[in-house]
């Protein structure tokens with residue numbers, strides 16, 4: 001079956017009530033008919049749910065969908081995107097190991113790699129996402145994993161997935177890809193050889209700004225390791241959030257089509273604005289990695305970044321001038337969202353370090369929503385004209 005059909009029709013078995021939409025299973029534990037059955041489920045000779053930190057039917061349905069949509073054997077759901085990222089590290093890395101990571105990654109992931117893991121004796125070296133020829137030089141004898149995000153947040157850099165996975169194979173490293181910006185509808189990293197795929201389901205997968213969630217997808221063997229880590233340490237997804245996210249996947253394809261259509265139209269419009277130095281969107285031919293983006297993704301995604309003239313001051317002015325778009329710390333919502341990293345998410349970072357991550361003073365990120373494109377454009381236009 002095709003992507004859209006699997007996203008809708010993979011479903012937990014119906015209960016005796018014959019509900020059409022899937023039931024939700026908010027139960028912390030599950031009962032057994034006998035001591036023998038309980039023993040069988042505990043020892044694994046019989047399948048069954050024991051306790052919702054281990055497994056839950058609502059969570060299972062979401063996991064089966066994610067695995068199917070990412071074209072991999074297995075997936076495990078987590079309480080948030082960061083829980084997925086962290087589990088994908090700790091399930092495979094130990095003291096003395098080294099991680100290679102793209103410099104262009106989500107802020108909290110950068111903190112985990114630079115500080116949290118370091119305190120446990122796991123080191124990290126950052127590489128330039130756009131210069132694959134320099135990656136190999138950073139590999140050490142103890143490098144166990146290459147971690148990337150593509151397209152990246154907020155700079156929309158593209159990682160060459162085939163090249164990276166080939167390099168990882170040659171050096172026996174795990175290739176771990178944050179596929180949050182693209183979603184499995186636009187890009188399936190496993191097709192290019194990724195071993196692990198992590199998601200913040202909070203973003204486009206929920207798509208309506210309601211719940212936090214995450215997932216790690218990959219081979220049975222790899223996901224079993226992540227599963228054991230989550231099961232023991234407790235960053236499991238709640239049944240309610242899993243149910244919401246599973247329903248969200250039913251509309252992922254149509255939502256992403258419209259996010260991408262609106263974003264491309266807005267990106268084309270922004271390129272003509274005289275208040276803007278440059279626009280970055282993977283499917284604009286002016287993007288320096290346009291060809292690569294076209295090879296790996298079916299559409300350009302819902303996020304645009306652009307560089308305003310006038311630096312920090314105009315960034316703040318622009319945010320104050322928008323009327324329809326929301327000022328909020330999220331992306332991938334039905335509602336369009338604008339943010340100015342230099343005065344918010346990256347405020348505390350030393351300027352030099354921030355600039356080296358491509359987060360310039362005038363950089364604005366727009367998560368293009370599902371409102372009518374005419375209204376989105378009009379709002380951005382009046383805000384730009386007010387500068």
Ligand SMILES: *Cc1c(COP(=O)(O)O)cnc(C)c1O
Pocket residue numbers: 080081082083085106108109149153178180181199200201202203212213214
């Ligand atoms: C938001 C985000 C995360 C973290 O997800 P949470 O659900 O907020 O924990 C990780 N990676 C990317 C690219 C994100 O945008």
